[in-house]
Amino acid sequence: MSIATAVSQPPDEQTASSTNAVGLRRIEKGRRLIGESAKQFTADVIKAYETKSIRSICEETGRSYGAIHRLLTTNGVTMRPKGYRRKTSTSPADAS
Template sequence: MRQIKKGWRLKGEEGMQFAADVVEAYKTASIRRICEETGRSYGAIHRLLSTSGATMRPRGYHRPATAASADAS
């Protein structure tokens, strides 16, 4: 995921692509991790996810262990 300079606003096609990238990243990463990778604030990423229609996970969400990770231990 690319870094966005502080104060830059993404518009048009560039903004839509960034939003799609963030929504895709949120499937496997936390909002805080996306913030670190992009240089955007927590509020900016949260707002972008909310307005993009992403299904938000509850606070403190821990993904259930998959069968593959259970076998590895």
């Protein structure tokens, strides 16, 4: 019995990822980003981390928590503490 192995060429950039409504691209599982597409993806993830959690970025992009965390830390992003909640400005006038 012989096992035929099909050699496929990597899919083009259009089929490799799709942009969701938020602007982050969903990357196919097992797909490696290189060159300009990797730089753009990194910039998009760093921008998204300003307002989103790592876990929500993972869900949107299809990448693992470790991959997103590594991408952020290797690019010098200061990580927020666990359980971080942004402070909402409440003035004494709003409390009454």
